[in-house]
Amino acid sequence: MERERQHLPQVVIVGAGFGGLEAARHLRAAPVAVTVIDRSNHHLFQPLLYQVATAGLSPAEISAPIRAVLRGQRNAEVFLAEVTAIDTANQEVLLGDRRVPYDYLILATGARHSYFGHDEWEEYAPGLKSIQDATTLRSKILRAFEAAELTEDPAERAALLTFVIVGGGPTGVEMAGAIAELAHVALKRDFRRIDPTQARIVLVEGLAHLVPAFPTALAEKTRDHLAHLGVEVCTDTMVQEIDAAGVLMNGERIAARTVIWAAGVRASAAGNWLGVPTDRANRVLVLPDLSVPGQPHIFVIGDTAHAEQEGEPLPGVAQVALQQGRYAAGVICGRLTGQTDPPPFRYHDKGNMATVGRAFAIVDTRRLHISGFFAWVLWLAVHITFLIDFRNRVAVLFQWAWAYCTYQRSARLIVEDNMDEAPTPVAMTEHSAER
Amino acid sequence: MERERQHLPQVVIVGAGFGGLEAARHLRAAPVAVTVIDRSNHHLFQPLLYQVATAGLSPAEISAPIRAVLRGQRNAEVFLAEVTAIDTANQEVLLGDRRVPYDYLILATGARHSYFGHDEWEEYAPGLKSIQDATTLRSKILRAFEAAELTEDPAERAALLTFVIVGGGPTGVEMAGAIAELAHVALKRDFRRIDPTQARIVLVEGLAHLVPAFPTALAEKTRDHLAHLGVEVCTDTMVQEIDAAGVLMNGERIAARTVIWAAGVRASAAGNWLGVPTDRANRVLVLPDLSVPGQPHIFVIGDTAHAEQEGEPLPGVAQVALQQGRYAAGVICGRLTGQTDPPPFRYHDKGNMATVGRAFAIVDTRRLHISGFFAWVLWLAVHITFLIDFRNRVAVLFQWAWAYCTYQRSARLIVEDNMDEAPTPVAMTEHSAER
Structure with a gap:
C-alpha cells in the first residue's frame, strides 16, 4: 500500500476538527493519498465542551479517535504529531526533523482563546x-x-x-x-x-x-x-x-x-507558518476559493481562516468549517480531474442555537426564531445527530436523560494534574479550634 | 445543625475508599457526628481501574463524588483536604493549620505502589x-x-x-x-x-x-x-x-x-502519623479489634492495616476493607451504647475473581473453582452489583455490551497533563525524505 501511495497526489490536512475531518472524508473516493496530522489523537465535538467543564459529560463522550473515524477510509493515514513549520518552497510540512511532502495542503488548525493583549x-x-x-x-x-x-x-x-x-x-x-x-x-x-x-x-x-x-x-x-x-x-x-x-x-x-x-479567540499559528497576511485575530486572509494568496495549493479553512461574505468575515462556527472543508476537498478533486474551479465559496447559514440551562434553548434560523422547551428539544436533536459516532450518541443521550430525570451531574470529578505532588490543603484558615 | 453536632461524639474517618465509606455508612443511625476527610472528591471503584488505563471505561464511570454518596446521611459531613498530621495527645486531625477534633478516629488511607527500594x-x-x-x-x-x-x-x-x-x-x-x-x-x-x-x-x-x-x-x-x-x-x-x-x-x-x-504496594502514611510500629510494607500492626496499640480510640483498616488471621496477614483487597469498615463502625457504636466489645475481627473470604481479556475469567470461592465464560459472567455480575451507584451500573453495562459487540474501546483518549506546554513531537527520527 505504501508503494502505491507514493505515486498518488499527496493531500496533507493539518487539524482534525470539524473542517479538517470533513475535508478528509470528502476525499475518500479521490485518487489521492490523504495524510491527517493532529497533535491530539481525538476529534473533539467542541459545542458540548462546556458540558464537560460543568461535570455533565465525560471527555470520551464528546470525542472520538481520529484513527477510528478514518479507519475505513483506506486512502487516509493519521499522524499524531505537532507541526513545527511549513516549507512552501519545497512543499513540505515539518514535524520537528521529519518532513511530509504535499501536493495540496489544507490547514484547519482552529483557534485558542485570546485575551486582547492581556x-x-x-x-x-x-x-x-x-x-x-x-x-x-x-x-x-x-x-x-x-x-x-x-x-x-x-x-x-x-x-x-x-x-x-x-x-x-x-x-x-x-x-x-x-x-x-x-x-x-x-x-x-x-x-x-x-x-x-x-x-x-x-x-x-x-x-x-x-x-x-x-x-x-x-x-x-x-x-x-x-x-x-x-x-x-x-x-x-x-x-x-x-x-x-x-x-x-x-x-x-x-x-x-x-x-x-x-x-475572544485568536487563530492558531497557520498564518505564521506561511508568512502571509492575517487579520487582527491572526486569521489568514484567504481568497474566494479559500486558497492562500500566491499559494494556490494551500487552503486555509475554519476558525483559522478569514473569509468574507457580503463584506463581513464569516463567524468561527462548526458549520462554516464543515462547509469549507467540503469545498476545499471539492476544489482539489476538481483540479485533479482537470475540471474548472467551482464558483467562490459561499456559506449557507443554517441558523444558530444555544442552550440556557436545563430544558431551555434559543434557535434562530431563516424561518424559525424560537426559545424555550421546544427549541431545547431541537437543540438536543441537532447535537445528538452531529455527534460523530453512534456510541457517543447513545452515551450522551443516556447521560442527558439521566440528568433530566435526576437533576444530577454524571462527572463530578476533581482530578489533579499531578497526583505525585501532594495537593495543597484548600483554603485553610488560621489555626482555629474546629466546632 | 452545626450546634447539635458539637455535642455529639465526633467520629473522623480519613479516606473514602471501600473501608472508610463503608464505616461511614454503618454509622448512619448512630448518635455521632461523622466527618469523612479525603484528598480526592470521589470514591473510586479500584477493581475496574485497569479498564480506564486500557481505554475501556471513562473515569467518571467508576467513581462517584463522596459528597453525593453521603448526601442523604445527615450525620455525615465531607472535607476535601489533605491530612498533614495527627495529634493523638489532643485527639485532633491536622489539615495544615486547621484542626479537626475526634473522639474516635478511623484511618482508611489505602496504599500506593511500592518499588521494593527501587x-x-x-x-x-x-x-x-x-x-x-x-x-x-x-x-x-x-x-x-x-x-x-x-x-x-x-x-x-x-x-x-x-x-x-x-x-x-x-x-x-x-x-x-x-x-x-x-x-x-x-x-x-x-x-x-x-x-x-x-x-x-x-x-x-x-x-x-x-x-x-x-x-x-x-x-x-x-x-x-x-x-x-x-x-x-x-x-x-x-x-x-x-x-x-x-x-x-x-x-x-x-x-x-x-x-x-x-x-507491590506500600501502605500510606497512617503509621507515620501515629508513630506506631508497622510491617515492612508500612502497614500499621493493629490489635485484634483493629485498634492501634495504646490508642483504643483509633482504628486502622483496609490496605493500610496489618491484621493477622491464622498467623497470616490479611490481603489488601476490597472485601477485607469493607468488612473491617463495618466492624470498626460496630465497635464504636457498641462502646457508645455501653455494650461490651464484639469478638475480634474475623475476615470471611467470599472468594476471589479476575478477568483475563474478553469473556474469560477465573473465580475461586469455597465451593466454586471455575474459569472461562461462565466465570466471566459471574465476574461481570459481581462487579456491576458492587459499583457504587445506579447510573454507573447502567453506564458501565452499556460500555461493556458495546465493547462486547463491536470489539471497540470507548475511551481512547490521549490527554496531555498540561496543554500549555507544546507537546513534544513523538519519536521523531532524523531528517528523512518521507515516502
Missing part, C-alpha cells in the same frame, strides 16, 4: 477549547465549592462562591446557565456548612446584548431566562482587570475565585 | 492506584502505538510496540489481557504502517505461578488463556533493572518503551 489574565481566567481546558475548569469549579465548605472566613467563602463568566456569546451563556444549575440544583443538598444555592454567578458582556449573533428578541429571552436561573447579567460592561482576587469592571471590584474566559 | 523505577514503570495514574497510563499506552506509526527506525518501532507488565497478580493479569486485546483486536485496522497485532506483551512474575492467591489449576488456566491472547508469561523471573530503554530480567534485556508496575 495575556496575564489567562492564569486567572482560563478559557475553554480543549479537553484539558475543560477538565481543568471542572476541577476549578468543583474545588471552589469544596474550599468554601472548609473555610471559616466569610469573605473568602463569598469569593469562592462567586463565578464570573466573561463574554456573553453562546459559550458564555451556556457556561453561565450550566454553572447556575450545578450550584442551585445538582449540588443543593450535598454540603453541610455552605448553601450552594447562594452561589453568585455573573455574566459579563461588552456589547449591549447577549448572543449578538441572534435577533434582539431572542437575546432578551436569553437574558430573562438567565435571570430566572439566578445569573446576574451585566451587558455594556467592559472588564478592566482580572487578578487572583477577582474582576474589576465598571470601576467596581467583584471578589471571585473562579473567572472563566469566553470572550 | 524508587528510581517509578519514572519508567508507573503503577495504577488513582484516576490520574490510569489516565496517564492510558495516554502512555496509546501514544506508544502512535509513535510506532510515525517512526522509521525498526528497532525503535519494536521497542514502542513492546509492553512489559511487572507483577502477575490479578492487576497484572488483567492489565496484560486488556492490553493484548487492545492491540490485537481493537486497534487492528486503525494503523497503516504498523501492525498492532505484532505488539509484544510480556507479563513477569517472580513466583512460580501467576495469581498466587488462586489454586494452581486456575493459575494454569490463566496462563493458558493469556498465551492464547498472545501474552508471553515469564514466571520465576525477577526484574533486575528498569530504565528508559526497557527491562533487564534473567540477565536478558527487553527493549520496551512501556513498562507497567503491578508488583
Whole structure:
C-alpha cells in the first residue's frame, strides 16, 4: 500500500476538527493519498465542551479517535504529531526533523482563546477549547465549592462562591446557565456548612446584548431566562482587570475565585507558518476559493481562516468549517480531474442555537426564531445527530436523560494534574479550634 | 445543625475508599457526628481501574463524588483536604493549620505502589492506584502505538510496540489481557504502517505461578488463556533493572518503551502519623479489634492495616476493607451504647475473581473453582452489583455490551497533563525524505 501511495497526489490536512475531518472524508473516493496530522489523537465535538467543564459529560463522550473515524477510509493515514513549520518552497510540512511532502495542503488548525493583549489574565481566567481546558475548569469549579465548605472566613467563602463568566456569546451563556444549575440544583443538598444555592454567578458582556449573533428578541429571552436561573447579567460592561482576587469592571471590584474566559479567540499559528497576511485575530486572509494568496495549493479553512461574505468575515462556527472543508476537498478533486474551479465559496447559514440551562434553548434560523422547551428539544436533536459516532450518541443521550430525570451531574470529578505532588490543603484558615 | 453536632461524639474517618465509606455508612443511625476527610472528591471503584488505563471505561464511570454518596446521611459531613498530621495527645486531625477534633478516629488511607527500594523505577514503570495514574497510563499506552506509526527506525518501532507488565497478580493479569486485546483486536485496522497485532506483551512474575492467591489449576488456566491472547508469561523471573530503554530480567534485556508496575504496594502514611510500629510494607500492626496499640480510640483498616488471621496477614483487597469498615463502625457504636466489645475481627473470604481479556475469567470461592465464560459472567455480575451507584451500573453495562459487540474501546483518549506546554513531537527520527 505504501508503494502505491507514493505515486498518488499527496493531500496533507493539518487539524482534525470539524473542517479538517470533513475535508478528509470528502476525499475518500479521490485518487489521492490523504495524510491527517493532529497533535491530539481525538476529534473533539467542541459545542458540548462546556458540558464537560460543568461535570455533565465525560471527555470520551464528546470525542472520538481520529484513527477510528478514518479507519475505513483506506486512502487516509493519521499522524499524531505537532507541526513545527511549513516549507512552501519545497512543499513540505515539518514535524520537528521529519518532513511530509504535499501536493495540496489544507490547514484547519482552529483557534485558542485570546485575551486582547492581556495575556496575564489567562492564569486567572482560563478559557475553554480543549479537553484539558475543560477538565481543568471542572476541577476549578468543583474545588471552589469544596474550599468554601472548609473555610471559616466569610469573605473568602463569598469569593469562592462567586463565578464570573466573561463574554456573553453562546459559550458564555451556556457556561453561565450550566454553572447556575450545578450550584442551585445538582449540588443543593450535598454540603453541610455552605448553601450552594447562594452561589453568585455573573455574566459579563461588552456589547449591549447577549448572543449578538441572534435577533434582539431572542437575546432578551436569553437574558430573562438567565435571570430566572439566578445569573446576574451585566451587558455594556467592559472588564478592566482580572487578578487572583477577582474582576474589576465598571470601576467596581467583584471578589471571585473562579473567572472563566469566553470572550475572544485568536487563530492558531497557520498564518505564521506561511508568512502571509492575517487579520487582527491572526486569521489568514484567504481568497474566494479559500486558497492562500500566491499559494494556490494551500487552503486555509475554519476558525483559522478569514473569509468574507457580503463584506463581513464569516463567524468561527462548526458549520462554516464543515462547509469549507467540503469545498476545499471539492476544489482539489476538481483540479485533479482537470475540471474548472467551482464558483467562490459561499456559506449557507443554517441558523444558530444555544442552550440556557436545563430544558431551555434559543434557535434562530431563516424561518424559525424560537426559545424555550421546544427549541431545547431541537437543540438536543441537532447535537445528538452531529455527534460523530453512534456510541457517543447513545452515551450522551443516556447521560442527558439521566440528568433530566435526576437533576444530577454524571462527572463530578476533581482530578489533579499531578497526583505525585501532594495537593495543597484548600483554603485553610488560621489555626482555629474546629466546632 | 452545626450546634447539635458539637455535642455529639465526633467520629473522623480519613479516606473514602471501600473501608472508610463503608464505616461511614454503618454509622448512619448512630448518635455521632461523622466527618469523612479525603484528598480526592470521589470514591473510586479500584477493581475496574485497569479498564480506564486500557481505554475501556471513562473515569467518571467508576467513581462517584463522596459528597453525593453521603448526601442523604445527615450525620455525615465531607472535607476535601489533605491530612498533614495527627495529634493523638489532643485527639485532633491536622489539615495544615486547621484542626479537626475526634473522639474516635478511623484511618482508611489505602496504599500506593511500592518499588521494593527501587524508587528510581517509578519514572519508567508507573503503577495504577488513582484516576490520574490510569489516565496517564492510558495516554502512555496509546501514544506508544502512535509513535510506532510515525517512526522509521525498526528497532525503535519494536521497542514502542513492546509492553512489559511487572507483577502477575490479578492487576497484572488483567492489565496484560486488556492490553493484548487492545492491540490485537481493537486497534487492528486503525494503523497503516504498523501492525498492532505484532505488539509484544510480556507479563513477569517472580513466583512460580501467576495469581498466587488462586489454586494452581486456575493459575494454569490463566496462563493458558493469556498465551492464547498472545501474552508471553515469564514466571520465576525477577526484574533486575528498569530504565528508559526497557527491562533487564534473567540477565536478558527487553527493549520496551512501556513498562507497567503491578508488583507491590506500600501502605500510606497512617503509621507515620501515629508513630506506631508497622510491617515492612508500612502497614500499621493493629490489635485484634483493629485498634492501634495504646490508642483504643483509633482504628486502622483496609490496605493500610496489618491484621493477622491464622498467623497470616490479611490481603489488601476490597472485601477485607469493607468488612473491617463495618466492624470498626460496630465497635464504636457498641462502646457508645455501653455494650461490651464484639469478638475480634474475623475476615470471611467470599472468594476471589479476575478477568483475563474478553469473556474469560477465573473465580475461586469455597465451593466454586471455575474459569472461562461462565466465570466471566459471574465476574461481570459481581462487579456491576458492587459499583457504587445506579447510573454507573447502567453506564458501565452499556460500555461493556458495546465493547462486547463491536470489539471497540470507548475511551481512547490521549490527554496531555498540561496543554500549555507544546507537546513534544513523538519519536521523531532524523531528517528523512518521507515516502
